[in-house]
Amino acid sequence: MTPLLLLHAGVADSRMWQHQVEALSATHQVITPDLRGYGENPVVPKYSDAGDVLALLDDLGLDQVAAVGASYGGYVLQQAASQQPDRFTRLVLLCAPTDNVEPDAALEALWTEEETLIEAGDLEAATELTVQHWIGPDADDAARDLLRTMQRRAFELQIPAGDVDKEDYPVTPETLTMPVRLITGAHDYQFFADSATYLMDRLPNAERKDLPWAGHLPTLERPSEALQLIL
Template identity: 70%
Template sequence: MTITHAVVGDGPAVLLVHAGVADARMWARQVDELKADHRVITVDLRGYGETPLEVGAKYSDAGDLLAVLDELGVDSVASVGASYGGYVVQQAASREPGRFNRLVLICAPTDHVVPTDDLRAVWAEENRLVEAGDVDGAADLTVQKWIGPDADDEARELLRAMQKRAYELQIPAGDVENEEYAVEPEKIAAPVRLITGAHDFQFFADCATYLYERLPNAERIELPWAGHLPTLERPAEALRLIL
């Protein structure tokens, strides 16, 4: 299966990989700017946006990313990954480090870092709401916890819609098997920009610290105004950081 993807513009290739509470729509404002001088590739991972998730599916999100690049004939790409999308990018770049010429990881988790208690509490509450059939309540929780104070109403409503779409696709699929490739930061020689937000869960700052200490060529930026999704919270400012 080839995951749903879109390609616009012409120039150096840039791959944008969405957060686990979102889909490719989260990049709309950045794509409008980037496509002027880049070949911009956006994807919907399985169970998000326009990509279905089969009941009991066995797959690899990172493998799907690499398959899309193969299909498009892209041998060298810069990639921006938000949250879970940043984790998938790390897996793909660890598997094929020569293919990725630059990475921007925004509030991304990684291997070998223990989730904090406050994050575990949010996951537990989300699971409780979903199991109770309260999808609207679970989506509201996402908006409360996963986007920072500078987000406007349009961004909040988009986040709610993207999360509800993910529930629509994922809940009927039941248990699936997503093979995760090992993240090996020492193998990723490309320049990496690590971005975190001061209003985000501490876990994601801890992940950035872990990666910064192990990546051969990394820089770290903490945004005092940002929550977990800075590209939705201040799109223009986040675009400058990406560029």
């Protein structure tokens, strides 16, 4: 079966793929790691998320994979693929940021509010802020509860770890010649649409789908429709 790597969003962990994994596993070897500081993967003092991903593929003996990255996971995927483009046969980037694009004012304000709550020690309020702003209007209560659980777990792992030395690799879109599908949501922050526009102008073999119903996490908001977009 074709190996398929799924990298989760920065407000989630590998559990965000739970609605898609069973269907994808019928035709693919599905790999759903937790990045460091999420789910079951603790933070270490020095690391690279993209480096970890490439090391995981080495450990699994996988020369090539197709890959899907949501939000921050999509950014990690761009870094890894820029380092070893021949290793990735296809990419799907769901509401993903990229280099050289500035966040919009609304997103900057959200990050400031979150940081204020974290510094005050009010992690419950910071968690609810995530649930309020990072998932679209079509999400049901179960999806919101799952996001709440995943974000709370991330805070539990990341905040006690303090400052860490995390290396990002440069993203070079022009070298990513594999087919790439960019997906954006109309209810998401402008930063992610701007990132998709930047990538569309530079990726050699890309297509873009703008979802009028979606927020930032379409795989949680409409799981079946998101599955078809991935397939």
